[in-house]
Amino acid sequence: MLRSLVRLYLVVLIGGAIAIVLINQSFGKLFHGRVTEIERAADSAYAFVLGDYLQRHAGAERAQALAELQKHGRNGFTLLSLADVRPLLSEHSWSELREGKLVLNDDATSYYLPLPDGVVLYAQRNEVSNLDIQALAYGLFALAILLSVILWVHYHWRDLRKLEAAARAFGSGHLSTRAQLSRKSNIYELSQQFNEMARQIEASILHQRDMMHGISHELKTPLARLEFGLALLQSPESPDRQRERQMALRQDVRELDELVTELLTLSRLEQGEDHLVLMRVSVDELLDSVAASMADDVADRSLVLSVSTAGVIQGKPTYHVCDPKLVARALLNLIRNSTRYARQAISLRAEIGVAGALVLTVDDDGPGIPLADRERVFEPFHRLDSSRDRHTGGFGLGLAIVRRVALVHGGDVRLESAASGGARFVMTLPALPLPVPVKDAAS
Structure with a gap:
């Protein structure tokens, strides 16, 4: 702190001294007329x-009179003729002198006084020098600057120490630490940036912890089944029973492969927009492609999937700039989620919202989702109490992927209640600029 104080004080003091010198040297010339x-x-x-x-x-007698004046003053009087003075003055000053006015030279240190008989009195304006008084005045000036700097640095340094303590505590693992500074503080905006950074880091670390916990939990079950199945294969059984064991093991391997794929997808989406492949996509063809992919699954569950683009401009092909593979993946996840709970029908609808945004809605006529659980359903590995088994609940990553797809496009996804009482997922994708070069894709 002392070093910073000394540096700041020297900068202010030198700056003040330079300003004083410039004022004394230049203001007389700048404001000569005044x-x-x-x-x-x-x-x-x-x-x-x-x-x-x-x-x-x-x-x-005039020379003797001037000599007498010199005894009572320090002006250094000299008598000059008009011819001697003319080269020393500007046109404006010469005119004023001819009018009988007192004229100062450019730096205001001497003057010319015209006399009625055509003689000019030149005198130096020698001011009395009081070095001790000037030294005292400048000393008080330097002291005033020092006190002002100390006062300013005191409050500034106090807030910096608070911010430093918060950073040290946060770095020691206290992730909930935040810098508490007054709005009047000079570094209040910096403290807010620190708090926002700390909040994001805390959220990221907690998210990673939850992800690791969820991953370990999800891997544990299929691995345990694989280990148990391999042990059973070593026991003597009929060929048909052995084939059933092998099929179960293959199913567990596929489950692990699907989990790893979902995790890789989620990890790629967590990295943001860098992996987006934006294309100009036909909305109608995108929805038809998704519906065709889910046709067998919907039919196996005796459900009806309806696709509507009534909200889009009718009679004209509508296009939207997005990553078609990611958007299709998000819609497939939403429809798969609906198939687990829908009783009879699922609907997929597209609309054009505010500022050209594409609004995609998936409804089902199932039991719906309680209000208290609507935010948590988008968290990785979260399942509702009624669907914790993998037959209905999956891995709990599908809706997390949907949210990340919406976020990397600059949009969002929300959960509402459908008119039938079931769940309604609404994903909004804002209008994005056309990529260069433009790519067209059907899905």
Whole structure:
């Protein structure tokens, strides 16, 4: 702190000294006309008395009169002719001198006083030097600057120490630590940025912890089944029973493969927009492709899947810029989720929303999702209490992938209640600029 204080003080002190020197050296020239008028008004009586005194001592007596003046002053009087003065003055100053006015030179350190008989009195304006008083004045000036700097640094440094303590505590593992500073603080905005950074890091670390816990939990069950199945294969059984064991093992391997695929997809989406492949996509063809992919699964469950683009401009092909594979993956996850709970029907609808955004809605007529669980359904590995078995609940990654797809497109996804009482998922994808070069894709 002392080093910072000394540096700041020296910078302010040197800056103040330079400013004082510039003012003393340049302001007389910059404001020469105004200074001259002020001096004329202030010294009018002095100039009148001085001129009258010299007029009463003409000729040879004038030199003796000037010598007498020198004994009572320090002006250094000199008598000059108009011819001698003319080269020393500007046109404006020469005109004023010819009009009988007192004229100051450019730096206002001397003056020319015209006398009625054509002689010009030149005098130096020697001011009395009081070095001790000036030193005291400048010393008080430096002290005032020092006290001001100390006062400013005190409050500034106090807040910096608070921010440093918060950073140290956060780095030690106290992820909930935040910097608490007054809004009047000089570094309040910096503290807010630190708090936002700490909040995001805390959320990311907690998310990673939850992900690791969920991954370990999800891997544990199929691995245990695989180990148990391999042990059973070593026991003597009929060929048909052995084939059943092998089929079960293959199913567990496929389950592990599907889990790893879902995790890789989610991990890629967590990296943001860098992996987006934007294309100009036909909305109608995208929805038809998704519906065709789910046709067998929907039919196996005796459900009806309806696709509607009534909200899109009718009679004209509608296009939207997005990553078609990711959007299709999100829609497939939403429909698969609906097939687990729907009683009879599922609907997929597309609309054009505000500012050209594409609004995709998936409804089902199932039991719906309680309000308290609507935010958590988008968390990885989260399953509702009524669907924790994998036959209905999957891995709990499908809706998390849907949310990440919406976020990397700059949109969002929300869960509402459908008109039938079931769940309604609404994904909004804002209008994005066309990529260059433009790619067209059907799905």
